[in-house]
Amino acid sequence: MKITSNAFRANSRGALQDRNLQDALGNLKRGFQEKRRKAKARLPEFEELQDHAVAIKEHSLDHLDFYLERFEKEVTARGGKVHWCRDGAEARATILKLCKDVNAKRVVKAKSMIAEEIAINDYLEANGIEPCETDLGEYIIQLRHEPPSHIIGPAIHLKREQVADTFREQHSEFPDARKLDAARDLVDEARHIMRPRFLSADVGISGANLLVAETGSVVLLSNEGNIDLSRALPKTHIVVASIEKIVPTLSDANVILRLLSRSATGQEAAAYMSFLTGPRGADETDGPEAFHVLLLDNGRSDLLKGEFERILHCIRCGACLNHCPVYGVTGGHAYGAVYTGPMGAVLTPLLEGLEHAAPLPEASTFCGRCEEVCPMRIPLVGLLRNLRVRLLKKKPDGLATRRRLGVWLFFATRPSLYHGVARLLLRLAAPFGRGGALSVGPRAGGWGRRFPVQGGPTFQEMWRQREKAKRP
Amino acid sequence: MAPPRISVGLFVTCLVDLARPKVGLAAVRLLEAAGCDVVVPRAQTCCGQPAHNAGDRNGAAQLARQTIAAFEDVDYVVVPSGSCAAMLRRHYPEILAADASWSRRAKAFGGKVFELTAFLADVRDLADLPERPGPKGPRRIAYHDSCAGLRELGIRNAPRRLLEKIPDLGVAEIAEGEVCCGFGGAFCVKFPEISERLAADKCRAAEKAGATELAGGDLGCLLHLAGKLRAEGSNLRVRHVAEILAGLDDGPAIGEPVTGEPVTGEPDAGEKARG
Amino acid sequence: MNARAAILGRLRTRLGRDTASAAELRIMEREVAGRLEHPPTHPVPARTRLGDAARRALFVRMAEEAKASVTPLARAAALPESLRIFLKARGLDGALHATGEAGLRALPWAAAGISLRHGRSAGTPASVALAFAGIAETGSLLFCAAPESPMTAHLLCDLHLVLLPENRIFATVEAALEDFQKTQGAFMPSAAMFVTGPSRTADIEQQMQLGAHGPRELHIYLTEEGP
Numbered sequence: 001m002k003i004t005s006n007a008f009r010a011n012s013r014g015a016l017q018d019r020n021l022q023d024a025l026g027n028l029k030r031g032f033q034e035k036r037r038k039a040k041a042r043l044p045e046f047e048e049l050q051d052h053a054v055a056i057k058e059h060s061l062d063h064l065d066f067y068l069e070r071f072e073k074e075v076t077a078r079g080g081k082v083h084w085c086r087d088g089a090e091a092r093a094t095i096l097k098l099c100k101d102v103n104a105k106r107v108v109k110a111k112s113m114i115a116e117e118i119a120i121n122d123y124l125e126a127n128g129i130e131p132c133e134t135d136l137g138e139y140i141i142q143l144r145h146e147p148p149s150h151i152i153g154p155a156i157h158l159k160r161e162q163v164a165d166t167f168r169e170q171h172s173e174f175p176d177a178r179k180l181d182a183a184r185d186l187v188d189e190a191r192h193i194m195r196p197r198f199l200s201a202d203v204g205i206s207g208a209n210l211l212v213a214e215t216g217s218v219v220l221l222s223n224e225g226n227i228d229l230s231r232a233l234p235k236t237h238i239v240v241a242s243i244e245k246i247v248p249t250l251s252d253a254n255v256i257l258r259l260l261s262r263s264a265t266g267q268e269a270a271a272y273m274s275f276l277t278g279p280r281g282a283d284e285t286d287g288p289e290a291f292h293v294l295l296l297d298n299g300r301s302d303l304l305k306g307e308f309e310r311i312l313h314c315i316r317c318g319a320c321l322n323h324c325p326v327y328g329v330t331g332g333h334a335y336g337a338v339y340t341g342p343m344g345a346v347l348t349p350l351l352e353g354l355e356h357a358a359p360l361p362e363a364s365t366f367c368g369r370c371e372e373v374c375p376m377r378i379p380l381v382g383l384l385r386n387l388r389v390r391l392l393k394k395k396p397d398g399l400a401t402r403r404r405l406g407v408w409l410f411f412a413t414r415p416s417l418y419h420g421v422a423r424l425l426l427r428l429a430a431p432f433g434r435g436g437a438l439s440v441g442p443r444a445g446g447w448g449r450r451f452p453v454q455g456g457p458t459f460q461e462m463w464r465q466r467e468k469a470k471r472p
Numbered sequence: 473m474a475p476p477r478i479s480v481g482l483f484v485t486c487l488v489d490l491a492r493p494k495v496g497l498a499a500v501r502l503l504e505a506a507g508c509d510v511v512v513p514r515a516q517t518c519c520g521q522p523a524h525n526a527g528d529r530n531g532a533a534q535l536a537r538q539t540i541a542a543f544e545d546v547d548y549v550v551v552p553s554g555s556c557a558a559m560l561r562r563h564y565p566e567i568l569a570a571d572a573s574w575s576r577r578a579k580a581f582g583g584k585v586f587e588l589t590a591f592l593a594d595v596r597d598l599a600d601l602p603e604r605p606g607p608k609g610p611r612r613i614a615y616h617d618s619c620a621g622l623r624e625l626g627i628r629n630a631p632r633r634l635l636e637k638i639p640d641l642g643v644a645e646i647a648e649g650e651v652c653c654g655f656g657g658a659f660c661v662k663f664p665e666i667s668e669r670l671a672a673d674k675c676r677a678a679e680k681a682g683a684t685e686l687a688g689g690d691l692g693c694l695l696h697l698a699g700k701l702r703a704e705g706s707n708l709r710v711r712h713v714a715e716i717l718a719g720l721d722d723g724p725a726i727g728e729p730v731t732g733e734p735v736t737g738e739p740d741a742g743e744k745a746r747g
Numbered sequence: 748m749n750a751r752a753a754i755l756g757r758l759r760t761r762l763g764r765d766t767a768s769a770a771e772l773r774i775m776e777r778e779v780a781g782r783l784e785h786p787p788t789h790p791v792p793a794r795t796r797l798g799d800a801a802r803r804a805l806f807v808r809m810a811e812e813a814k815a816s817v818t819p820l821a822r823a824a825a826l827p828e829s830l831r832i833f834l835k836a837r838g839l840d841g842a843l844h845a846t847g848e849a850g851l852r853a854l855p856w857a858a859a860g861i862s863l864r865h866g867r868s869a870g871t872p873a874s875v876a877l878a879f880a881g882i883a884e885t886g887s888l889l890f891c892a893a894p895e896s897p898m899t900a901h902l903l904c905d906l907h908l909v910l911l912p913e914n915r916i917f918a919t920v921e922a923a924l925e926d927f928q929k930t931q932g933a934f935m936p937s938a939a940m941f942v943t944g945p946s947r948t949a950d951i952e953q954q955m956q957l958g959a960h961g962p963r964e965l966h967i968y969l970t971e972e973g974p
Contacts (some may be wrong), residue, residue, distance in 0.1 A: 054789060065758040153953070156953070173907065249786040268885050269813070274939065325654065365654060389528075392526060412520075458666075459496035459512075
């Protein structure tokens with residue numbers, strides 16, 4: 001997608017005015033937060049599993065070269081093929097070639113953030129191949145030509161009525177008068193539309209929740225069953241995975257999997273959890289005849305062993321989005337990028353360049369709820385702060401802030417001067433402060449924010465007087 | 473038996489110093505009641521959060537060193553703010569980690585820093601609050617947990633335990649109390665619309681809690697919320713928890729005019745005063 | 748340079764492999780190989796460490812929580828008759844798509860007036876299948892791709908009817924996969940699918956709807972005596 005993160009301020013203003021979006025976000029917060037809390041409470045080992053999960057990721061990243069090669073070896077031994085891709089362009093070209101090799105007309109796609117990252121749909125469409133999103137949420141936004149607004153629920157920003165309107169508009173094969181007011185009707189209609197597409201697709205494309213080096217397995221979670229259908233039916237299956245998805249063994253994978261669904265949707269387990277290992281075996285009657293795995297770097301290797309490495313621990317559960325106060329009122333689209341919310345505010349500037357996503361690191365109150373709920377204990381606030389360090393050094397974005405900080409710091413590091421100036425300022429402010437408040441800040445907001453300052457003596461001044469009075 | 477007297481350095485915080493000195497007086501009154509000899513080093517200014525959170529590592533480090541040096545002679549450093557206390561306690565050691573000798577000092581310093589209510593309740597186990605000249609009679613106070621105090625220092629029970637020592641005072645819980653009020657330091661200036669919306673949500677939740685007062689331990693959040701409540705003409709009165717605990721809660725609440733009756737629905741009072 | 752070499756090269760530089768000695772690299776490789784052979788012990792939820800009866804009960808509770816139904820049967824041989832009644836109640840004729848395990852085929856289907864179809868499915872009102880295993884921790888069923896067990900059998904039906912012998916209930920996913928490795932001689936099937944309840948979606952206003960693309964209903968028949 002074309003990234004519009006630099007328009008975050010304008011985007012978020014629009015989002016705050018969007019009634020439908022605000023209603024939808026209200027549902028989101030209540031649903032996901034409560035479910036996650038309950039699921040975590042039911043698993044006393046949750047925090048212990050977190051410790052192990054972090055250690056597994058650290059170890060995997062420390063030995064990423066070894067494990068990727070081992071994974072490749074296992075996939076190959078099982079008759080699959082691994083394709084290494086440096087960036088989105090290479091990944092797109094690889095996928096297109098694989099599709100063309102089998103003369104593909106139609107591709108069924110399971111929801112995948114990486115597929116969004118490399119914008120594969122537009123590319124396939126431009127090359128005469130029909131990409132069919134099969135996850136209901138992803139299908140809805142494909143019809144509406146929108147990017148996903150949430151990792152787990154791509155259409156979480158929409159209300160039922162909006163989905164119904166979209167279906168009426170685009171599913172011309174159904175009678176106009178049909179009933180579409182319940183979620184059930186919409187789900188059934190999508191199921192009806194999708195079934196023949198699954199059956200007729202030439203290629204299935206999915207992402208990967210994890211890659212297991214030991215066995216060459218790709219782990220995928222879904223609730224709808226669409227991922228497994230996109231594997232079982234087409235003759236070719238293509239997995240697009242970024243390189244940091246690797247874990248050494250099945251036992252390691254299970255540690256992370258125990259945290260993933262609980263953190264994402266609050267489920268004990270997703271309805272479908274599949275370990276896919278190579279193409280269909282001899283005499284098997286379904287499953288892909290060709291099994292491809294794309295290992296995509298696209299900027300990940302640059303993060304290894306650097307101050308942002310911990311973002312490579314992200315397992316895309318969406319918990320940080322679900323608990324972020326900012327995301328909770330702006331929704332995902334305001335971020336103007338594939339990855340949204342706190343993890344997106346870290347990852348987008350790193351993948352796309354800080355100059356293309358400058359507002360995102362600042363769009364956080366640093367309330368810390370994201371890192372509190374992150375199953376991988378990613379220090380999101382610290383990472384955002386590191387990005388702010390870079391932002392401050394960058395001209396021209398940081399220049400104004402640098403100047404302001406410079407002036408303030410000049411006084412703040414000279415206590416005597418500081419206290420003198422503070423005293424003076426408050427004296428001057430006193431007549432205004434009697435009303436209880438002063439407007440502060442350049443444009444302290446359209447709501448006439450008043451920062452209540454009373455004026456009069458500072459505390460330091462009062463304290464000095466008291467000490468003086470005590471002295472004989 | 474009261475624990476032996478100890479020396480406590482009060483880290484005033486720049487907001488208390490400038491915007492609500494009364495909180496400092498209240499903190500001193502409470503600390504003295506808890507058997508502390510209070511000093512207020514003059515060499516303190518700001519904890520450095522504005523620099524730290526803007527990505528200015530040098531600026532933050534300068535202020536960290538200044539603050540640590542100013543408080544080296546006291547047994548404890550007490551701060552009437554969760555976010556400044558977290559800055560001193562948790563972030564100074566990170567900020568100064570690269571310099572071996574300062575790193576040691578920062579760690580030792582961090583270990584003696586406490587947020588005011590946590591210090592009173594957990595370290596001093598304060599039995600009796602100071603004499604209360606303030607209002608008597610039943611009151612219900614909604615308590616706003618500030619994010620830094622709550623998540624970086626784990627402060628939740630301490631202020632409630634202390635408040636409940638006041639006869640006839642009940643603490644009302646704000647629904648979704650762990651959600652940020654939208655202040656966020658520079659955030660509220662950079663993203664005023666989002667900040668306002670979060671403030672509005674918090675104000676609604678606080679009003680629904682069925683209280684007439686809103687208290688908290690962080691002046692940043694409280695000024696932000698008081699500003700919003702005043703702009704809306706709400707009746708909810710906002711005070712720092714220290715004012716209430718110290719019994720210095722008879723004067724105007726945060727954002728109210730210095731003289732006169734409690735404000736109801738005069739959003740433009742500040743404007744008028746200026747004009 | 749091809750992409751593979753470029754990516755691995757970049758990773759090795761970032762990981763400091765180029766400054767490591769050959770001996771150090773050998774040690775590291777041995778360590779990694781050792782860890783693959785003997786992965787560290789990870790915590791397993793205590794609630795899964797149970798005796799047979801309690802494990803069975805946990806499976807039932809979790810499966811039902813995931814909106815599957817669980818029907819106990821004394822003998823697997825009782826399944827066809829039980830399904831005949833079920834299908835009749837649903838207004839379905841006696842034809843069922845089925846996985847092809849010998850144990851399942853050998854049940855008295857004809858006596859119950861049910862005819863079975865096997866192989867790849869292209870969509871069917873009802874499928875009957877033999878699960879490879881059940882998982883007590885989550886109430887999941889494990890299906891492993893095999894000539895007699897095509898995955899479409901478990902996905903392209905509205906009613907998913909599954910036979911699970913009680914002695915095939917394992918505590919965890921790990922335990923079930925370990926059993927597969929031990930008994931089937933293969934390390935992993937081409938697809939190992941853990942199914943927890945019917946397919947579902949909450950993509951519209953967070954309202955859970957069963958029957959997204961896969962089965963609308965999942966009925967588990969738990970037998971004391973396996974096929």
